[in-house]
Structure formats: structure tokens, C-alpha cells
Amino acid sequence: MNVIEVRGLKKRYKEVFVVKGVTFDVKESEIFAFLGKNGAGKTTTVNMLTGICIPTEGEFFVNGISNKYMEEIKKHIGVMPDVSNYYLHMNAVEHLKFFAQLKRIKINKEKIYHLLEQVGLEKHEKKKVGHYSFGMKKKLGVAQALIGEPKVIFLDEPTSGLDPESALSIQSLIKELSSKGLTIFMTSHNLHEVERIYNRLAIMENGLISKIGTIEELKKRGGSYVEIEIKIKGDDYYAVQCLKKAMQNDIVDVYTDGGYIHCSLYHEDTIPSCVKVLCENGVSIYQLSVKTRSIEDVFFSQ
Structure with missing residues (x-):
């Protein structure tokens, strides 16, 4: 079953198309890697799928819902941007409660504690976010994306800037979430990470998808x-x-x-x-x- 279906998606800024017509699907429970060099159109594509910007042409569906109903789609997705806003004066519980309010989702302390346990922060609930390590903040960002039990989460460079041990911890978390039925759409510049944990990947070049498939399939095609x-x-x-x-x-x-x-x-x-x-x-x-x-x-x- 396809959770994400993208059909002929384009985005134009002034007279220039930065995304020139991309078509692809992402399956349920899949860890899908979206790769591309800077300026390839990767970020713009993700921004369209998450409602940050509106497509010029084309359409997409998330969990069967058309992008014409983007506010409805937002109820089924979670997003962790590369640069997340952390409220350093709050502790982790307060932080997640605040973001739940922003998403208009009712959440009790029991669910918040469960989210923190999922990402490995169960012993740091009361610690101020300002005292968190960089890796702990990344985990908090994943917990933030999981608010509301989404069907799909979009993770933008979730292991960038992390030490090897912290990166492995995040990768293990991603695999565990996928095994429980969550679909994960993730951008990364870490090619070894891609080879280690992703099910399929797409590579974007000059506004178009140049390659898509499993790693083994792409190796054989090359x-x-x-x-x-x-x-x-x-x-x-x-x-x-x-x-x-x-x-x-x-x-x-x-x-x-x-x-x-x-x-x-x-x-x-x-x-x-x-x-x-x-x-x-x-x-x-x-x-x-x-x-x-x-x-x-x-x-x-x-």
C-alpha cells in the first residue's frame, strides 16, 4: 500500500522551475531516503509535501488525501526540520505539550512520557532543553514529530552533526519506528547511513528524479x-x-x-x-x- 503518491509535481519561482515534474510513491512502513545535491530541488519537494509551499502544477496524496486538503493531510504527518526551534527554558514535557497545542492536539502527560520513552529520553523529562546535548535535542525533535500518532514522519537530516554513537542511536530509533508500521520519509547526506538503514531511495538532480529504487536495484542499473x-x-x-x-x-x-x-x-x-x-x-x-x-x-x- 502506498502512503505517499506524487504525480507530476512542479514548483516555479518567478520564471524558473526548481522542481520540474516529479512522480514517485512511498510504501507503508518504508524508510524512504530522498537524496540530492544542494540546489537539486530536494528541499522544495519536501516543503510542498509538508505544506510549507504550494505546488505550481501536479498533485500528491498522503494517506489517500489530496493536497487540495492540506490541512487534513497535516493531521496525518509529523515533521522534524533540519533546524528545529527548541524552547530552551522549557523541560521536555513542557516542550512537547506546547507543540501539541500548536498542532491543536490534546495530549496528556502519560502520552508525553510515552513519546519520551520511545526516543530514549525517559530519564530526562524534567531537564531543561537548554541543558540537552545536541543528540538529545535531535531525539526531542523526533518525539515532536511523533505527536498525534502520524502515519508518516518527515525527518530532515536527523543525524547531521552527531557523533557516531548518537547517530547510531537515532538510526536504531528510526528502524524501530518503521518496524511498528510508521512510514519515514527522510533526507540525508550521509551515504553510508542510507546504505545501512533505508529500504528505497530517490536521487534528485536539476529538479527531476534521476534514480529511484532499492540500493541493490540501483547498483545493478549502473x-x-x-x-x-x-x-x-x-x-x-x-x-x-x-x-x-x-x-x-x-x-x-x-x-x-x-x-x-x-x-x-x-x-x-x-x-x-x-x-x-x-x-x-x-x-x-x-x-x-x-x-x-x-x-x-x-x-x-x-
Whole structure:
């Protein structure tokens, strides 16, 4: 089931379209990553989905509700912006109660304490927010987004600026929320984080979505060649000539570099054949490694 459906969404400022017609879906309970370089149109798209700005063209639905009824959509979403407003003189309970009032949601202390427990702040309810660490403030921002039991939460760079331990804590929280049925739409510049916790991702370039899918799907689309590196003992040139002669229909490219053979293959099934050819020709193999495409390769590929 799709919780978010976006169809031909565009946004124009003066005479320039910064979002040029994006279409995508986000499934229920999915952790969906929305990536893009600065100026790609990513933030503007999120701002439209959360009601901060109005689309010039196109439409979207959240939990089956059209963007024509944005005030109704707001009842089903929670938002944590990259730069959140924290009222430093309040404690966590007062802070969440105040934001519930802003959202016109009735909330009792029991629910507030439950929210703080969800995000790992159960022992810091009475501490002034001004005395919170940066990581604790991020957790409070997630709790703030969870007010009203939304179907979808939008998290803008929730781990930016955090130390590794705090970032892992937030990532674990996000995975736990997803496992309980919450749909999470998240922007991030941390590519390793994306690879670790997201179900699917979309990459935006120049106002359009250039790539969308699971990480594995995007890696496969980026090219089917398999790169292997073989450390050998013996004559590099001789080893390369043996491979070229025996596997001319299977090899895209092969070259040597200081005792290593670098080989590009059409299919990974032919890796054992490379080993066999070298061994049959008296070439000693000390190490073989397969290079897989990283999330950076996916992000920066054209």
C-alpha cells in the first residue's frame, strides 16, 4: 500500500522551475531516503509535501488525501526540520505539550512520557532543553514529530552533526519506528547511513528524479560489469595474455598494475574460469577480490 503518491509535481519561482515534474510513491512502513545535491530541488519537494509551499502544477496524496486538503493531510504527518526551534527554558514535557497545542492536539502527560520513552529520553523529562546535548535535542525533535500518532514522519537530516554513537542511536530509533508500521520519509547526506538503514531511495538532480529504487536495484542499473583484482606471482604480461586468449568473449578489459591483474568481466559467473586459466598456465594466485559498486558510485554516476 502506498502512503505517499506524487504525480507530476512542479514548483516555479518567478520564471524558473526548481522542481520540474516529479512522480514517485512511498510504501507503508518504508524508510524512504530522498537524496540530492544542494540546489537539486530536494528541499522544495519536501516543503510542498509538508505544506510549507504550494505546488505550481501536479498533485500528491498522503494517506489517500489530496493536497487540495492540506490541512487534513497535516493531521496525518509529523515533521522534524533540519533546524528545529527548541524552547530552551522549557523541560521536555513542557516542550512537547506546547507543540501539541500548536498542532491543536490534546495530549496528556502519560502520552508525553510515552513519546519520551520511545526516543530514549525517559530519564530526562524534567531537564531543561537548554541543558540537552545536541543528540538529545535531535531525539526531542523526533518525539515532536511523533505527536498525534502520524502515519508518516518527515525527518530532515536527523543525524547531521552527531557523533557516531548518537547517530547510531537515532538510526536504531528510526528502524524501530518503521518496524511498528510508521512510514519515514527522510533526507540525508550521509551515504553510508542510507546504505545501512533505508529500504528505497530517490536521487534528485536539476529538479527531476534521476534514480529511484532499492540500493541493490540501483547498483545493478549502473552497469553489469564485474571488477576483480587478482594478486599474482610471476610474469604480469604473460598472465594477461593467457586471460585475453582463453576468455576473449568474457572479458571487457584487463590490465596489470604492480603484481595485480585488474579484470572487468561481463558476468560474475566467469570468475572461476579466470582462476582456472591462470592456474593451468602456471600463474600463482595469492589473493582475489571482487569490487562491488558502492552507494557513492550510485549517487555520483550520471
